[in-house]
Amino acid sequence: MNKNIEALYQIAQKETKRIIGLMSGTSLDGLDIALCEISGSGVNTNVKLAQFKTISYSEEIKTEIRKVFAKKNIDFQHLVLLNEWIGLLHAEMINDALKKWNIPASEIDLIASHGQTVLHAPKFLHQQEKFPNATLQIGDGDHIAVKTGIITLSDFRQKHVAAGGEGAPLAVYGDYFLFGKEGENRIMLNIGGIANFTYLPSAIKTEDTFVTDTGTGNTLIDLFVKKYFLDKSYDKDAEIAKQGTVNQDLLDNLKDNSFFKKGFPKTIGQELFNAEYVELALSKSNLTNISAPDLLATLTRFTAETIAEAILFAVENSSFKIEDFKIYLSGGGANNPLIVKWLKELLPCPFFKSNDLGINSDAKEAILFAVLANETVAGGDFKFNSVKIPSVTMGKISFPD
Ligand SMILES: Nc1ncnc2c1ncn2[C@@H]1O[C@H](COP(=O)(O)OP(=O)(O)OP(=O)(O)O)[C@@H](O)[C@H]1O
Numbered sequence: 001m002n003k004n005i006e007a008l009y010q011i012a013q014k015e016t017k018r019i020i021g022l023m024s025g026t027s028l029d030g031l032d033i034a035l036c037e038i039s040g041s042g043v044n045t046n047v048k049l050a051q052f053k054t055i056s057y058s059e060e061i062k063t064e065i066r067k068v069f070a071k072k073n074i075d076f077q078h079l080v081l082l083n084e085w086i087g088l089l090h091a092e093m094i095n096d097a098l099k100k101w102n103i104p105a106s107e108i109d110l111i112a113s114h115g116q117t118v119l120h121a122p123k124f125l126h127q128q129e130k131f132p133n134a135t136l137q138i139g140d141g142d143h144i145a146v147k148t149g150i151i152t153l154s155d156f157r158q159k160h161v162a163a164g165g166e167g168a169p170l171a172v173y174g175d176y177f178l179f180g181k182e183g184e185n186r187i188m189l190n191i192g193g194i195a196n197f198t199y200l201p202s203a204i205k206t207e208d209t210f211v212t213d214t215g216t217g218n219t220l221i222d223l224f225v226k227k228y229f230l231d232k233s234y235d236k237d238a239e240i241a242k243q244g245t246v247n248q249d250l251l252d253n254l255k256d257n258s259f260f261k262k263g264f265p266k267t268i269g270q271e272l273f274n275a276e277y278v279e280l281a282l283s284k285s286n287l288t289n290i291s292a293p294d295l296l297a298t299l300t301r302f303t304a305e306t307i308a309e310a311i312l313f314a315v316e317n318s319s320f321k322i323e324d325f326k327i328y329l330s331g332g333g334a335n336n337p338l339i340v341k342w343l344k345e346l347l348p349c350p351f352f353k354s355n356d357l358g359i360n361s362d363a364k365e366a367i368l369f370a371v372l373a374n375e376t377v378a379g380g381d382f383k384f385n386s387v388k389i390p391s392v393t394m395g396k397i398s399f400p401d
C-alpha cells in the first residue's frame, strides 16, 4: 500500500485530528489559518480552536490577485502563474505560523485549503445554457502538501457543483453540524465581502435548513472607501458612512436587480457587485456629484436592507415569526456598527456573535474547511434530506510525496 494511503487511513481512525483550515476570502485581506482539534463527525462533530492567525496579504499579493479577480477578460498566463504562486505563498504562511506556535508539521494531520476564489459564475450570471454552474479557486493543493509535508485537501467547491449546487455557500455544513440546536431557531449570518446566512429552524429538520448568499456585504463599501480615501481600505466603525445621509433614489436603483428576486439558495460575487454596478445605479439616479459620506451611507444601507429582506423572506415562508429567531453574526461586517444598528432595526429579534456559541467569529470560515476535510476523511455518513444541500464529501487529496 502507498505509505500516504496508509497514513491517511491512520489519520481517519484517530479520535482527535489536528486539522489546519485555511480561508482567504473575497475581501482579499489575507489568509485565515485556524488550527482545529476535531473529534467525531456529522452532527457529532466537536471542534476546539487551538490556534488562529490571520496573515495579511501584502499590497503586492493583492495587486497580483486583482489582475484576474472577478474579471471576464484576463491575461491567461497570469492566472496559471498565480495558481502555483498562491499555493506556495499559502504553504509558506502555514510554515511560518507553525514555527510561531512552536508546533512541528509532523503534529498536524491535515490541511484543508479553500484557495483564492478568482471567478464565481453560477448560471444566473453566465447565462449560457449548455454550461453548468461554475466557480474557480486557485492556489494548488499539491504545492501546499509538498512544501509543508502535510496531507492537504483542497478545491472543495467543485464537488458541490458536480452534485448540482453552485459551489457555495458551503457554510451550512459547518453551521448545521456545529450550531443546529433542537428547540432554538437560529440564523447564522456571515457578513464578509459577500453576505450569506444559514437558516436553522428549531426542529433542525434538514429539509427546512438551507444556506444562501444575500448580496454584497462589505465589498462595495470597501471599494468606494479605497476610491475616495487613498489611505483607507475600509470604513472603520462606519465613521464615514455615519456622517452621510442615505440617498433613497440611489438605494432603490441599487436594489433593482433580478438577483434580489431570485429564490433561495443563490450565490453571487464581485462579478456582479462591482464598481460598474454602482456607477450604473448612480447614473440611473442622475447623481454625478454625490458626496463620499452619502454614497457610503447608501452602500451601507444597501448591505443592511438586502440582508434583512432576504432573512424576512425566509422567515415569512415558514411557520415562524422573526421574533422567534436568534441571529448569530460573524465576518468582518459584524464589526461595522451601522450595518449592525440597521439590521437590529429591520429584524426585531435578539442578536449575538458566533463567539457566543464558542466559535471565534473571525475564524468561522477557516474552521468550516477543517470540518469539511474531517467529513471527507472520517465522516460522510450524514445525509441532508434536501435538494438544496447536496450530501457529498468535498475536497481533493494531495500527498506530500
Ligand atoms: N471595525 C470595522 N468597521 C467596519 N468594517 C469592518 C470592521 N472590521 C472589519 N470590517 C469589514 O470587514 C471586511 C473583512 O471581512 P471578512 O474578513 O469577513 O471578509 P472575507 O472573509 O474576505 O469575505 P468573504 O466571506 O466574502 O470571503 C473589511 O474589509 C471591512 O469592510
Ligand SMILES: CC(=O)N[C@H]1[C@@H]2OC[C@@H](O2)[C@@H](O)[C@@H]1O[C@H](C)C(=O)O
Pocket (backbone or CB within 6 Å): 025, 026, 117, 120, 135, 167, 168, 169, 170, 171, 172, 192, 193, 194, 195, 196, 213, 267, 268, 269, 365, 368
Ligand atoms: C465562491 C466563493 O468563494 N464564495 C464565498 C464568498 O464569501 C462569502 C460568500 O461569498 C460565500 O458564498 C462563500 O464563502 C463561504 C465560506 C461559503 O462557501 O459558505
